Amino acid sequence: MRRSQQHGHDYDYGPDHACESAYEPYEPYTPHGPMDPNEPHRTRPRLRRVTAVAVATLVTLTLLxxxxDRxxxxxIESRTAEAFQEGMDTPVEPDVHVRGFPVVTQAASGTLDHVDITAHDVPARGNKRPLPVSELSLWLDGLTKSDDDSEARARSAEATAFLSYADVSNALGLEISQGRSPGRVSAVVLLPLxxxxxxxxxxxxxxxxxxxxDDFTVSGGALPAVGSAVLDKVFERPIQLRNIPAGLHLRSVTPTSDGLSARFSGRAVTFRPDEESQGDA
Structure with a gap:
């Protein structure tokens, strides 16, 4: 305790720290009371709303x-499918996919960069031994159409056609299936007795x-001369594939477990109505 005399009076200041504790420590003012250092900073509601609106606007401008374009x-895909179905006389519209972005720019230029088409049950008419195509898949590059919409043309194209053994059998008059050796098919021929x-x-x-x-061989018994002559007649004449877009050329045929897989390619491939396509073939 400290004492002091002044003008005859004693002043008792109490403990040495009494003067220091006479006032409360200063705390900065906040609208919600004293700041708690352990409380996380709270974003103001108005700022949150502004941020949400800005993000939504940015997403909208990006997706529009x-x-x-979609x-x-x-x-374009819908109109192409309708035209293909009408021209190829398929029972259902094919699946059409226009690739690349943006499509709007391609349409404005009059040329679609890449178009994929998959059609089913393409018929074959005007042929003594018609062989329909069970599935035709086309990959087209640089597709354009004529001014009068009478035809469409691809700068280049590749395609695969699947021909079922049931249809091949109907065309040949023999029940055809995959052979045991690569690149061959087999058929069972009934003999007398x-x-x-x-x-x-x-x-x-x-x-x-x-x-x-070509090059047919017989196993499991002897084939009479008359039977051999019949087989010669059956296999001597190739089967014509109809309703294939003009400009596509058959490159290979591969027997599979379910049918024949035919591969095509070509340039300046033209799509016309069914009767014109058959006339070109």
Whole structure:
């Protein structure tokens, strides 16, 4: 304790720290009371609303061109499917996909960079031995259409056609299936007295989009001369593939477990109505 005399009076200041504790420590003012150093900083509601609006606006501006481009692509795909179905006379519209972005720019230029088309049950008419195409897949580059909409043309194209063994059998008049050796198919031929032999033959691509059958062999018994003559007649003439877009050329034919897989490629591939396509073939 400290004492002091002044003008005859004693002043008692108490403990040495009494003067220091006479006032409360200063705390900065906040609208919500004293700041707690352990309390996380709280974003103001107005700032949160402004941020949300800005983010939503940015997302909208980003998605609008994509949505508009997708709308144009869907419209082109739908019209292409309708035209292909009418021209190729398929029972259902094919699947059409326009690739690349933006499609709006491609449409404005009059040329679509890449178009994929998958059609089913393409018929074959005007042929003594019609062989329909179970599935036709096309990959087109640089697709344009004529001014009068009478035809469409691709700068280049590749395609695969699947031909079922059931359709091949109907065309040949024999029940055809995959052979045991690569590149060959087989058929069972019934002989008099209930006997049967197995005939195998190679399958290959011939000019003019035709499938050729060569080098047939017989196993499981002897084939009478008359039977051999019949098989010669069946296999000597290749099967013509109809309703294939003009400009596509058959490159190879591969027997699979379910049918024949035919591969095509070509340049300046033209799509016309069914009767014109058959006339070109």
């Amino acid at each position: 061109p994509v949505a508009a 709308f144009v692509a869907a419209r 209930g006997e049967e032999v197995t005939v195998t033959t190679t399958v290959s691509a011939d000019s003019g989009n035709r499938i050729a059958f």
